[in-house]
Amino acid sequence: MTAHATPASSTSAVASMIEALCTARRNAILADASAFANDALQSEADAYTVQCGVAQTLGHFATPVPRHWKSGGANRASVITHAPLPDAGIWTSPANAGAWPFPLHHRLIEGEIALRLGQDVTAEQAANMTPETAHEFIDAMTVSIEMVDSRWAQPLNDLPPLLKLADMGVHGALVLGDWVPYQRRDWSAQRCVVRVGASPEQVFVGTHSLGDPAWLLPQWVRHVVDWGDGVVVPAGTVVTTGNWVGAVVGVVGDVVEVGFDGVGFVRLVL
Numbered sequence: 001m002t003a004h005a006t007p008a009s010s011t012s013a014v015a016s017m018i019e020a021l022c023t024a025r026r027n028a029i030l031a032d033a034s035a036f037a038n039d040a041l042q043s044e045a046d047a048y049t050v051q052c053g054v055a056q057t058l059g060h061f062a063t064p065v066p067r068h069w070k071s072g073g074a075n076r077a078s079v080i081t082h083a084p085l086p087d088a089g090i091w092t093s094p095a096n097a098g099a100w101p102f103p104l105h106h107r108l109i110e111g112e113i114a115l116r117l118g119q120d121v122t123a124e125q126a127a128n129m130t131p132e133t134a135h136e137f138i139d140a141m142t143v144s145i146e147m148v149d150s151r152w153a154q155p156l157n158d159l160p161p162l163l164k165l166a167d168m169g170v171h172g173a174l175v176l177g178d179w180v181p182y183q184r185r186d187w188s189a190q191r192c193v194v195r196v197g198a199s200p201e202q203v204f205v206g207t208h209s210l211g212d213p214a215w216l217l218p219q220w221v222r223h224v225v226d227w228g229d230g231v232v233v234p235a236g237t238v239v240t241t242g243n244w245v246g247a248v249v250g251v252v253g254d255v256v257e258v259g260f261d262g263v264g265f266v267r268l269v270l
Helices: 008-027 044-058 123-128 133-137 161-166 213-227
Strands: 068-072 081-084 090-092 108-117 138-148 171-176 191-196 202-205 238-240 255-260 264-269
Touching: 008 044, 008 161, 044 081, 044 161, 068 171, 068 213, 081 213, 108 191, 108 213, 108 255, 123 213, 133 138, 133 213, 138 213, 138 255, 138 264, 171 264, 213 238
Parallel strands: 068 238, 090 171
Antiparallel strands: 068 081, 108 138, 108 238, 138 171, 191 202, 191 255, 255 264
């Protein structure tokens, strides 16, 4: 795991933020984002340095390269951001959020498609990968639910984007469904259905921000290679690829089901 280069002007803020987020996670409390200036982090690289520092300090991963990641962006012209997902928060459907040993401060649900690498990806292969060739490296896909959560005390909408990114992209937990063989699909016609508690079901069609979940794969694998200082990205590494359903809110005890036609479904009790 390699810390990203950080300008001297922000080194102190980065170190302080690592300490604040580690304290929040250790003690199941919230950190005060107002203790940091809006420009405390100068770039995505600073935020990734915080991610790395928190992961190293708390021992989030049992393997040298994290096996589960999130990646996404608002559109293809936007910056695609990434975060490694702590091993302890990777659950298999059906899952129960009440079993999570740390308190979840939010009950925000995102419905996504997760992809799994079918082969190792070397640094050279990552550098040469394109959105078109990326499909060759994927062996399976599944439906996922990401639970959004934050270690910051401030409301999510009030947080600067880089502070969200530093906090593992405000990730809480990831629920994975059954894996099915990967196939290229007409994602513009893909139907997704969400049910939360007694609320009416919501239907979304073709709502992935990038048009194709696999489009981000080249940027993601290059980021993982950089994270590991040139490491091979192992077969079996998983990335969940961004939200289809907006911010879906539930309450404790709600049963959440997310289904993608032709792919599968996941179930979570909040």
